[in-house]
Amino acid sequence: xxxxxxxxxVLGAASFLLGIxxxxxxxxxxxxxxxxxxxxxxxxGSITWVAIMNMTNASWGRPLKRLAEAQVATxxxxxxxxxxxxxxxxxxxxxxxxxxxxxxxxxxxxFLFGRDLLVIGAMTLVSYFLxxxxxxxxxxxxxxxxxxxxxxxxxxQILLSPVLGILYGVGMxxxxxxxxxxxxxxxxxxxxxxxxxxxxxxSALAWLxxxxxxxxxxxxIQGKIDGSVFHDLGKLLFAFCLVTGDFFYSQFLVIWYGNxxxxxxxxxxxxxxxxxxxxxxxxxxxxxxxxFVALLSRKLKMSPPLLGATALVVLGGxxxxxxxxxxxxxxxxxxxxxxxxxVGVAVGFLSLEIMCFRWFMERxxxxxxxxxxxxxxxxxxxxxxxxxSGHLPGSNKGGKVRG
Amino acid sequence: MKDWQASTPKSYSEVQEMILGxxxxxxxxxxxxVILCLFGLLYGASCWAYQIxxxxxxxxxxxxxxxxxxxxxxxFWVGIAHSGTLISAILYLxxxxxxxxxxxxxxxxxxxxxxxxxxxxxxxxxxxxxFYWIIPYPNQRDLWPNFQSPLVFDFLAISTYLTVSSMFxxxxxxxxLAALRDxxxxxxxxxxxxxxxxxxxxxxxxxxxxxxxxxxxxxxxxLVISVHSVVSWDFALSIVPGWHSTIFAPYFVAGAxxxxxxxxLTLLIPMxxxxxxxxxxxxxxxxxxxxTMVLTGLIVGYSYGVEYFMAWYSGNMFEWDTFIWRAFGHxxxxxxxxxxxxxxxxxxxxxxxxxxxxxxxxxxGIIVNIGMWYxxxxxxxxxMSHEYVPHAxxxxxxxxxxxxIMLGSFSMFLFLFLxxxxxxxxxxxxxxxxHLWTHGKA
Numbered sequence: 001x002x003x004x005x006x007x008x009x010v011l012g013a014a015s016f017l018l019g020i021x022x023x024x025x026x027x028x029x030x031x032x033x034x035x036x037x038x039x040x041x042x043x044x045g046s047i048t049w050v051a052i053m054n055m056t057n058a059s060w061g062r063p064l065k066r067l068a069e070a071q072v073a074t075x076x077x078x079x080x081x082x083x084x085x086x087x088x089x090x091x092x093x094x095x096x097x098x099x100x101x102x103x104x105x106x107x108x109x110x111f112l113f114g115r116d117l118l119v120i121g122a123m124t125l126v127s128y129f130l131x132x133x134x135x136x137x138x139x140x141x142x143x144x145x146x147x148x149x150x151x152x153x154x155x156x157q158i159l160l161s162p163v164l165g166i167l168y169g170v171g172m173x174x175x176x177x178x179x180x181x182x183x184x185x186x187x188x189x190x191x192x193x194x195x196x197x198x199x200x201x202x203s204a205l206a207w208l209x210x211x212x213x214x215x216x217x218x219x220x221i222q223g224k225i226d227g228s229v230f231h232d233l234g235k236l237l238f239a240f241c242l243v244t245g246d247f248f249y250s251q252f253l254v255i256w257y258g259n260x261x262x263x264x265x266x267x268x269x270x271x272x273x274x275x276x277x278x279x280x281x282x283x284x285x286x287x288x289x290x291x292f293v294a295l296l297s298r299k300l301k302m303s304p305p306l307l308g309a310t311a312l313v314v315l316g317g318x319x320x321x322x323x324x325x326x327x328x329x330x331x332x333x334x335x336x337x338x339x340x341x342x343v344g345v346a347v348g349f350l351s352l353e354i355m356c357f358r359w360f361m362e363r364x365x366x367x368x369x370x371x372x373x374x375x376x377x378x379x380x381x382x383x384x385x386x387x388x389s390g391h392l393p394g395s396n397k398g399g400k401v402r403g
Numbered sequence: 404m405k406d407w408q409a410s411t412p413k414s415y416s417e418v419q420e421m422i423l424g425x426x427x428x429x430x431x432x433x434x435x436x437v438i439l440c441l442f443g444l445l446y447g448a449s450c451w452a453y454q455i456x457x458x459x460x461x462x463x464x465x466x467x468x469x470x471x472x473x474x475x476x477x478x479f480w481v482g483i484a485h486s487g488t489l490i491s492a493i494l495y496l497x498x499x500x501x502x503x504x505x506x507x508x509x510x511x512x513x514x515x516x517x518x519x520x521x522x523x524x525x526x527x528x529x530x531x532x533x534f535y536w537i538i539p540y541p542n543q544r545d546l547w548p549n550f551q552s553p554l555v556f557d558f559l560a561i562s563t564y565l566t567v568s569s570m571f572x573x574x575x576x577x578x579x580l581a582a583l584r585d586x587x588x589x590x591x592x593x594x595x596x597x598x599x600x601x602x603x604x605x606x607x608x609x610x611x612x613x614x615x616x617x618x619x620x621x622x623x624x625x626l627v628i629s630v631h632s633v634v635s636w637d638f639a640l641s642i643v644p645g646w647h648s649t650i651f652a653p654y655f656v657a658g659a660x661x662x663x664x665x666x667x668l669t670l671l672i673p674m675x676x677x678x679x680x681x682x683x684x685x686x687x688x689x690x691x692x693x694x695t696m697v698l699t700g701l702i703v704g705y706s707y708g709v710e711y712f713m714a715w716y717s718g719n720m721f722e723w724d725t726f727i728w729r730a731f732g733h734x735x736x737x738x739x740x741x742x743x744x745x746x747x748x749x750x751x752x753x754x755x756x757x758x759x760x761x762x763x764x765x766x767x768g769i770i771v772n773i774g775m776w777y778x779x780x781x782x783x784x785x786x787m788s789h790e791y792v793p794h795a796x797x798x799x800x801x802x803x804x805x806x807x808i809m810l811g812s813f814s815m816f817l818f819l820f821l822x823x824x825x826x827x828x829x830x831x832x833x834x835x836x837x838h839l840w841t842h843g844k845a
Contacts, residue, residue, distance in 0.1 A: 190713045194653060257636075260647075
């Protein structure tokens with residue numbers, strides 16, 4: 001079981017390498033970029049979700065805090081993966097071979113990747129400090145450490161949370177403009193950055209719902225992620241479904257009504273032209289229609305398997321949405337380029353995330369016992385360190401707590 | 404802060420006495436303020452009458468700026484209306500309990516602001532006596548409004564919002580009106596009796612009430628987002644440089660909440676002092692409003708920045724020229740007032756000493772109100788006066804009639820709010836009791 005994620009990564013790397021050495025390297029790079037922007041949204045959105053919960057004093061979601069924080073482990077790899085994308089910029093970005101008049105300096109590969117790596121690096125560092133303070137507070141609490149130190153760490157989390165929130169909004173917008181919007185360098189939309197980072201938060205919540213379903217019965221946290229937490233998580237997922245739908249519509253309506261050719265061509269290509277129009281309908285159903293109808297039901301929201309299944313539909317819809325943003329601009333015509341090679345690359349990214357998640361959760365307490373908001377709602381659990389510290393099913397590192 | 408904490412009500416009867424006590428007969432200064440506002444309102448109304456009798460020429464709007472401060476005020480008042488629903492509905496759904504003590508007053512503000520906002524398109528109309536031509540109903544003239552016009556979306560959105568927010572506000576008051584009925588006598592008892600719709604506080608009534616309140620909150624939430632989105636589309640659906648922008652809907656919604664929260668600070672800080680409600684509307688509550696304003700201020704600042712970046716990035720010379728002109732042209736002072744007041748002003752709230760100081764809270768509230776009014780001015784007037792063709796450029800200044808009607812609108816708002824403070828419980832009695840039950844303190 002432990003080797004499975006590693007095998008997935010090898011499969012992903014092999015699919016990708018075969019792709020870029022084949023006839024159409026841009027197809028492989030396109031697939032790489034789709035997964036990269038999808039997982040960037042999930043990982044950075046997850047930590048930002050924690051920051052939002054900290055800033056709003058939300059106690060209901062505290063048992064989910066560590067599951068969300070685990071995505072910090074993937075972030076350094078995402079930085080490396082963006083750096084690797086530099087190797088494919090000539091296959092992906094038309095501006096690298098045909099500079100756009102007036103934007104030569106902004107859309108210049110070294111500058112673009114330099115600033116993007118800086119942005120991701122900053123987000124990764126702040127996320128790391130935030131999660132570090134959170135984990136250390138729990139460990140100190142479990143080991144009966146100094147209460148003042150635990151409180152100080154909470155204070156630091158409160159200070160870092162707005163910094164990450166601002167960085168997320170601005171940073172993800174820059175990444176959206178650079179990595180996705182510039183694929184079609186003549187097309188602009190002022191909402192595009194906001195649309196991407198809201199979609200990232202939506203996907204992050206869906207991923208968290210899947211993780212919650214998978215681990216809510218795990219020894220140690222059993223009973224903490226209960227029906228009411230799933231209910232609230234479902235409601236929040238529903239709210240983000242509406243916001244994402246609203247952002248899509250706000251962007252679409254203005255472009256449709258304005259009817260300016262340089263704006264409409266981007267939308268027409270995706271929603272009116274074969275073969276992309278069928279993908280667009282699937283995206284609308286998966287990312288908005290199905291979750292909207294499903295999440296109206298209280299019973300569904302309170303049922304872990306049903307909420308998990310709905311979240312999977314959302315994730316599928318959002319993955320395809322990223323696909324629809326990227327791939328039509330990369331130059332694919334005729335058939336939808338969605339074959340085994342794309343599945344392989346997607347499996348590779350998913351496996352990387354799973355591997356990082358496992359690595360992280362094996363080393364930290366599963367419940368944020370040092371978090372005052374957790375304590376406020378669930379009381380102190382500092383009695384037995386083994387009770388709340390981590391080991392995944394099948395792992396032999398149970399109960400390991402750093403001193 | 405400490406002096407009134409000691410008097411925080413500890414029992415249901417104390418809560419009830421404190422809130423209903425605020426409705427005790429007012430003094431001369433109150434009536435003086437009411438009469439002053441009434442005069443302002445009548446003055447504004449007479450100026451409108453003058454405009455109807457004389458013609459639209461008395462207003463400063465003319466080619467190329469055909470939308471002047473009437474529509475600036477329209478957008479401003481619709482924006483003010485947003486915080487009420489945010490506080491009473493959205494924060495209710497998010498279980499943010501700090502909203503309990505301010506929800507009623509904020510919702511009242513919403514209803515009054517939408518009423519005033521709804522007047523401005525009529526004031527702006529050339530022949531207001533045939534305004535009903537926009538209503539879609541079968542008629543012998545075979546007139547049908549153009550449903551693809553954002554102005555028709557607007558008419559529908561605002562009227563729906565006014566209906567729902569009024570009902571939400573009124574329904575929320577029923578138990579309190581009944582409480583007022585029960586403790587009054589004579590004519591007052593009969594009037595409150597009529598308005599409390601026979602509320603007896605039975606178990607079934609409370610159950611229906613709880614369901615209805617939740618449903619209204621759930622219904623009002625998307626509605627409030629849609630209203631200012633639709634207002635933003637009055638501009639964004641055109642192709643005027645500076646208006647045609649996809650970010651407009653969320654940007655306008657955030658800006659509306661920003662200005663609405665600023666107005667809540669502006670009105671509630673004096674209100675709590677004058678009515679002796681400090682123990683209920685405490686500094687902690689005002690601090691939460693201030694923190695929310697930091698968020699909305701940042702969203703507004705992000706939108707300003709993104710608009711500039713995209714104007715440059717688009718390579719569209721008209722767009723870029725409009726934005727350069729905004730910052731350095733005829734309306735540059737208004738633009739910089741807008742930026743400083745709306746973005747830099749609320750950032751002061753990052754300092755705890757400022758966001759817990761009543762004078763600072765009040766001052767920043769006023770600053771943001773000014774900034775948000777100028778934001779609408781810069782967007783509306785700034786873009787119209789500097790469109791595509793240079794020989795059609797021109798500037799606009801509001802006439803005395805327009806300014807008087809604007810003064811009338813502010814007077815009307817304050818007039819209605821002053822009446823609200825003394826004739827309706829300004830804080831929800833039963834919700835505060837519920838709060839006391841859950842948290843052990845009001």
